Amino acid sequence: MDLSGNRFAGYAALAVLAAGLIAVPALDLPAFYVAFLFVLYYWVALATSWAILSGFAGYWSFGHAAFFGTGVYASATFAAKLGVPFLLTIPIAALLAAGLGAGVGFVVFRLQRLRGELFALMTISVTFVLATVVSNTPIDGGLGVYLISVQVPEVFGSSTGTFYLLGLFFAALSIWTAWKISRSKLGLGLFAIHDDEDVAEVKGVPTFRYKIWAFAISSGIAGAVGSVYAIYVSYVTVGDTFDVTVIMYPVVMTIFGGSRHWLGPAFGAVIIEAALYTAAAGPEASIGRAIVALGLILTVLLLPSGVMPSIVRLWRSIFPPRKVTYRATAPAASATASAADGAVLTIDGVKKSFGGVQALKGVSLEVRRGEILGLVGPNGSGKSTLINMITGHYPLDSGTIMFDGVPIHELPAHDIAALGIARSYQIPRPFDRLTVRANVALSGMFGAGKLDDEASVYGQAQHWMEFCGIANRADDFPPQLNLHERKFLELARALAARPRVLCLDEVLSGLNHTEVDAALDLIRRIRDNGTSIVFVEHLMRAVVALSDRVAVLNEGELIAVGTPEETMRDPHVVRVYLGDAHAA
Amino acid sequence: MPGLNLVEQSLITGFLAGSLYGLLALGLSLSWGLLKLVNIGHFAMALLSAYLTWYFGTELGIPAWWAGAIIVPVFFVYGVALHWVFVKFRVSEMASMLITFALAIIVESFIQTIWTADFRRYSTPLADQSFMLGGLYVPKLNLLACLVAALLAVGTWGWLKFTYAGKALRACAEDAPIASAYGIDHKSLTYLLSGICAAYAGVAGVFIALIGTLAPNEIWTWIGVVFAVVIIGRLGNPVGALLGGILIGVCEALTQSAVNPAWAPLVSFSVLILLLLVKPKWI
Numbered sequence: 115m116d117l118s119g120n121r122f123a124g125y126a127a128l129a130v131l132a133a134g135l136i137a138v139p140a141l142d143l144p145a146f147y148v149a150f151l152f153v154l155y156y157w158v159a160l161a162t163s164w165a166i167l168s169g170f171a172g173y174w175s176f177g178h179a180a181f182f183g184t185g186v187y188a189s190a191t192f193a194a195k196l197g198v199p200f201l202l203t204i205p206i207a208a209l210l211a212a213g214l215g216a217g218v219g220f221v222v223f224r225l226q227r228l229r230g231e232l233f234a235l236m237t238i239s240v241t242f243v244l245a246t247v248v249s250n251t252p253i254d255g256g257l258g259v260y261l262i263s264v265q266v267p268e269v270f271g272s273s274t275g276t277f278y279l280l281g282l283f284f285a286a287l288s289i290w291t292a293w294k295i296s297r298s299k300l301g302l303g304l305f306a307i308h309d310d311e312d313v314a315e316v317k318g319v320p321t322f323r324y325k326i327w328a329f330a331i332s333s334g335i336a337g338a339v340g341s342v343y344a345i346y347v348s349y350v351t352v353g354d355t356f357d358v359t360v361i362m363y364p365v366v367m368t369i370f371g372g373s374r375h376w377l378g379p380a381f382g383a384v385i386i387e388a389a390l391y392t393a394a395a396g397p398e399a400s401i402g403r404a405i406v407a408l409g410l411i412l413t414v415l416l417l418p419s420g421v422m423p424s425i426v427r428l429w430r431s432i433f434p435p436r437k438v439t440y441r442a443t444a445p446a447a448s449a450t451a452s453a454a455d456g457a458v459l460t461i462d463g464v465k466k467s468f469g470g471v472q473a474l475k476g477v478s479l480e481v482r483r484g485e486i487l488g489l490v491g492p493n494g495s496g497k498s499t500l501i502n503m504i505t506g507h508y509p510l511d512s513g514t515i516m517f518d519g520v521p522i523h524e525l526p527a528h529d530i531a532a533l534g535i536a537r538s539y540q541i542p543r544p545f546d547r548l549t550v551r552a553n554v555a556l557s558g559m560f561g562a563g564k565l566d567d568e569a570s571v572y573g574q575a576q577h578w579m580e581f582c583g584i585a586n587r588a589d590d591f592p593p594q595l596n597l598h599e600r601k602f603l604e605l606a607r608a609l610a611a612r613p614r615v616l617c618l619d620e621v622l623s624g625l626n627h628t629e630v631d632a633a634l635d636l637i638r639r640i641r642d643n644g645t646s647i648v649f650v651e652h653l654m655r656a657v658v659a660l661s662d663r664v665a666v667l668n669e670g671e672l673i674a675v676g677t678p679e680e681t682m683r684d685p686h687v688v689r690v691y692l693g694d695a696h697a698a
Numbered sequence: 699m700p701g702l703n704l705v706e707q708s709l710i711t712g713f714l715a716g717s718l719y720g721l722l723a724l725g726l727s728l729s730w731g732l733l734k735l736v737n738i739g740h741f742a743m744a745l746l747s748a749y750l751t752w753y754f755g756t757e758l759g760i761p762a763w764w765a766g767a768i769i770v771p772v773f774f775v776y777g778v779a780l781h782w783v784f785v786k787f788r789v790s791e792m793a794s795m796l797i798t799f800a801l802a803i804i805v806e807s808f809i810q811t812i813w814t815a816d817f818r819r820y821s822t823p824l825a826d827q828s829f830m831l832g833g834l835y836v837p838k839l840n841l842l843a844c845l846v847a848a849l850l851a852v853g854t855w856g857w858l859k860f861t862y863a864g865k866a867l868r869a870c871a872e873d874a875p876i877a878s879a880y881g882i883d884h885k886s887l888t889y890l891l892s893g894i895c896a897a898y899a900g901v902a903g904v905f906i907a908l909i910g911t912l913a914p915n916e917i918w919t920w921i922g923v924v925f926a927v928v929i930i931g932r933l934g935n936p937v938g939a940l941l942g943g944i945l946i947g948v949c950e951a952l953t954q955s956a957v958n959p960a961w962a963p964l965v966s967f968s969v970l971i972l973l974l975l976v977k978p979k980w981i
Contacts, residue, residue: 174792176799221971221974221975222974224978225974225978225981226979227981228981230792231736231791231792231795232929232981234795235736235921235925236970238738238921239967239970240967242921243922243963246960246961246963247964250961358806358918362799362800369796400810400811401807401811403803403807404804404807407804408800410796410797410799411796411797411800411801414793414797415787415789418793
């Protein structure tokens, strides 16, 4: 506990900073400084809120002006026209903006392809469509709205003080929200979505819901900021509200600062706002905007991760982080380990075609409790497609898949993962910007284990990393690992999900002789823990050594099922593998 | 029956205006579909071309066709250069949007600084000429724009469908590593296509100058409309882009005559939302 002093010092520094900032309006500084700080807070809040979806999950919104504008006109309508007290319009504005964000998300996030691009373009469209609606309806009418008449409560003897504190409050709120999210399950899910959304879904992250939540929070904060801003400027127009500047600045600030760090956008906002302020004396607005746009291009090309990673490195060299050691906690034995025999997974008449290619032509197969089922067949026979069907990666054309009596073929992939089916990928697909530890922990949180306290998440992650022999790489990032280690990472995160059925897609390919033996031993131990295994493999030595039963697929059809010896002697199978001449 | 006549007239107007959307959508659809780059700057370049055409015509006395002959090759070179930057810095699909968005802002403020935010109108002798077709009024310039759009769309479609370069480009869009394993020189073809897309922005700009009213913020008005057109016409499909443009143009014209001209920008957006909700697999 010797380092708790350090932590205490941190809190104390934060408290002093907060008190100092809160006291600024009482200092009787020239109005100019207070106004400058208000504008700074305004950008900090907009940029940070933008990053909650766009920075963390990588869905770049070009429509922050739409949500900001929703807030502006919510205040203009409710406070100036309907006489609702100003402070009450802020939550109204936030809710309306969040609702709009969730609506846009609902339309775009369901798409299978081009989600990111369509999301970006849709958010631009929403901005200008909203501008059209506002200027052609009594909301604005094209002339702008005056909010002078709105009563503003006074703090420190002036309404300036009130605006200052509101600005400070929303800047702090957005940073706090971003910080909270970046450390939460939601945040981990968003980071995973950024790296590989399809894999995130299969690992159990409810991607659709998470994106909508993140976007609603992000839009809601922008709406609240817009609402405060409207009263602050006291005259709002469509042209100034739904402006490309409001779209671009948060993007530039976030990317410059570092979009995956909770403090990155705020840092970027401070630097860019200060730079603009020093330069603003000269050129007119449109040129200033062009210069910021040029800055955006240079940042994207030359510094795509922003400056925050360097700052974090510097910070850690000055204040080394507390060394955390994780003690492995073995998970409780699987409840189904000793359950009776019978089918755990029943696949019945599953068909799937891709365009004109029939990948599966009506496959029926059952996986029995506690068995290792080898799934073999030539390339293109449909093995991987079958795994993709079981885990819900693709919808099937017809047929049913029952998991412990529950139909799962219509469930989204994350629900299937939560029920207890996990898979590994033939070509490892880790989340590249999460550490090995976080990769494994994510499966624990979102998989069938449904762990929610930090101690057991990281304790079990440690256990599975040790089980798979990669604990020494826990704090490295997947691209630093060699193929062998990446394969075992795949296995570790599949296991951390605590599946009852584990689908292994060619885990052995590319491994050398000793590594294969180690892997076979590992797979047997997994089964001994009560997990049923579907094991796709080309390496016949491994299939025969491991499998209780073998199923052979050829051209999308199941041609044989039985013990390894039976199936290997089956004339059909021999014909498929060796040609007619060898068939008995 | 004046009512019916009004409807027929808006069909014609919408058809012709829509083909201009198609012309604008052409370059965007090709670069998005085949190069995987979403070029928001396409609209800004089209507007820049329009301003240049107008400037050449009114200030320097260079007729629009000659202006086009200057602008289009220059834009081609710009397209190649832009792609060089994208290749050099390995710009991702999403990053390409950020960069071209920033380019659009730079071009907008360039236009605003040089030519101010005032509306500009290029009046040429041809501008007001039209002929009557069965009691309906057909402006000649719009018809010409429509023909050029059709020519480019069908020509590009044929090029992609029947020539080696076109097939190679489609193969690369499908799976670049496999295509290059078959010996397709991917890089130089993508430069060519990027140049062509920018040149199409140049062509569209010439007609925009001749037909429309120019203002710097037109860029943003177009984005919503043309992006809907590109999706409706399917990515990388030139004829689809033209047909999508015509569909949106007709819907807008009908809305304008039936409801209120001010609501036209909502049309394409609503059509797109409907498409995404009802047929998400269209994408």
